[in-house]
Amino acid sequence: MLTYHYVARNPATGKQVRADVQADSEAAAAKLISKEGLVPVSITLGEKGLMSLTGKLKGRVKAADRVLFSRQLSTLINAGLPLMQALRSVNQQTTNKTLQVIVAEVIASIEGGATFSAALAKHPKVFNQIYVSLVAAGETSGTLDAALERLAIQQEKEADLNAKIRGAMMYPVIVLLVMGMVVGFMVVKVLPQVKVIYDGLPGQQLPLVTRVLLFISDFTIKYWWVVLIVLGVLAFSTMRWARTGPGKQIIDKIKMKGWPIGPLFMKVYMARFARTGATLVASGVPLLQMLEITGTAVNNVHIEASVRRAIEKVKGGKSLADSIETDPNFLPLVPSMIRIGEQSGSIEQMMGKLADYYEKEVDNEVATISSIIEPVMMVLLGVVAFTIVAAVLLPIYGLAGKSGFGG
Numbered sequence: 001m002l003t004y005h006y007v008a009r010n011p012a013t014g015k016q017v018r019a020d021v022q023a024d025s026e027a028a029a030a031k032l033i034s035k036e037g038l039v040p041v042s043i044t045l046g047e048k049g050l051m052s053l054t055g056k057l058k059g060r061v062k063a064a065d066r067v068l069f070s071r072q073l074s075t076l077i078n079a080g081l082p083l084m085q086a087l088r089s090v091n092q093q094t095t096n097k098t099l100q101v102i103v104a105e106v107i108a109s110i111e112g113g114a115t116f117s118a119a120l121a122k123h124p125k126v127f128n129q130i131y132v133s134l135v136a137a138g139e140t141s142g143t144l145d146a147a148l149e150r151l152a153i154q155q156e157k158e159a160d161l162n163a164k165i166r167g168a169m170m171y172p173v174i175v176l177l178v179m180g181m182v183v184g185f186m187v188v189k190v191l192p193q194v195k196v197i198y199d200g201l202p203g204q205q206l207p208l209v210t211r212v213l214l215f216i217s218d219f220t221i222k223y224w225w226v227v228l229i230v231l232g233v234l235a236f237s238t239m240r241w242a243r244t245g246p247g248k249q250i251i252d253k254i255k256m257k258g259w260p261i262g263p264l265f266m267k268v269y270m271a272r273f274a275r276t277g278a279t280l281v282a283s284g285v286p287l288l289q290m291l292e293i294t295g296t297a298v299n300n301v302h303i304e305a306s307v308r309r310a311i312e313k314v315k316g317g318k319s320l321a322d323s324i325e326t327d328p329n330f331l332p333l334v335p336s337m338i339r340i341g342e343q344s345g346s347i348e349q350m351m352g353k354l355a356d357y358y359e360k361e362v363d364n365e366v367a368t369i370s371s372i373i374e375p376v377m378m379v380l381l382g383v384v385a386f387t388i389v390a391a392v393l394l395p396i397y398g399l400a401g402k403s404g405f406g407g
Helices: 026-035 047-057 063-078 083-093 097-111 116-121 129-141 144-199 208-222 224-243 245-257 262-282 287-297 301-315 320-324 333-344 347-402
Strands: 002-009 016-023 039-045
Touching (some): 002 026, 063 097, 063 144, 083 097, 097 116, 129 144, 144 347, 208 224, 208 347, 224 245, 245 262, 262 287, 262 333, 262 347, 287 301, 320 333, 333 347
Antiparallel strands (some): 002 016
16 A cells, blocks of 8 residues: 545535545545545655655566466456456455555556556566467457466466576586685785795795786785776676677577587577467467567577568468478477477467477486586686696795705
């Protein structure tokens, strides 16, 4: 609930009334004021309500929250509850504060005359194009409950895929972080002690590898703030570059072709394409619209471009299977299965089976990458450890040799 401050006129006395009211939206507040026999003149979000709204919107709506929202709403609509009553009931049970505010705004939009899908479309960061299109198809066909259930399943599958990708990438990231911390400690704390020993011995020169690392150590200690600024700028610039324009094209190409992650991401993309397509087709979304939405949902600019080329071919009279058969951005099984679905009139089922197959293959690829990354990381660790040990021990052995202790 939000706090609204209002000015209203009492028709019986003609006097103005100023007070606060608790409501989910401005429209709901106006209704409550009218029920009191007053005529609202102005309604503004109070400071408490504004602070509450700002605080709530700072949070995120996780995939699990959307899945639960979709599944609960589907169950209530299937039980015969009107949409508005079902939305209010689900909103009362929602624990995510951000989602509560957004659903309240959706309710207000519907009360203002908008359709459910149009109300959801006003919040694209929470309800993406797939969600809105499926709801719109469910509204048109009168199967909103089934559409919401399909959405819940699709979102669960997508969350599982993302979790598998994160799991595959987590091990090397942790190893690299630990390696960086160890190297930083050795360079900043241990190597300077070796320099102190050599400074007391005139005419003695440190080995090259030690001098290089000591230069890095001295610079880091004296200008640590410069290092932090440079690292921060590089991280920010790289993230922006990777998300837009040529940067995203290069990163997406590396995901598709790079070793050893290429096979993993290709199967993730095929699973995403098939699962999203199957869900949209099952809900009655037309083929061309399904392709447009699916191309965006795959989240790879090269595959999206391939899908757009396929759309033009389909418009020209080709089947979907023929349109993507020669495209190198699709694995060979995809057009084969889609062709069977087109010939048998069961494209929804074939795309569903295709998604199931590639989702299982993702598990195998994650295991393969883990078995490859472990020895690679061990070799990398060995090289770094050897470099650090050499930088520390070579000067000591040099001193020992010159002092006559080496034999």
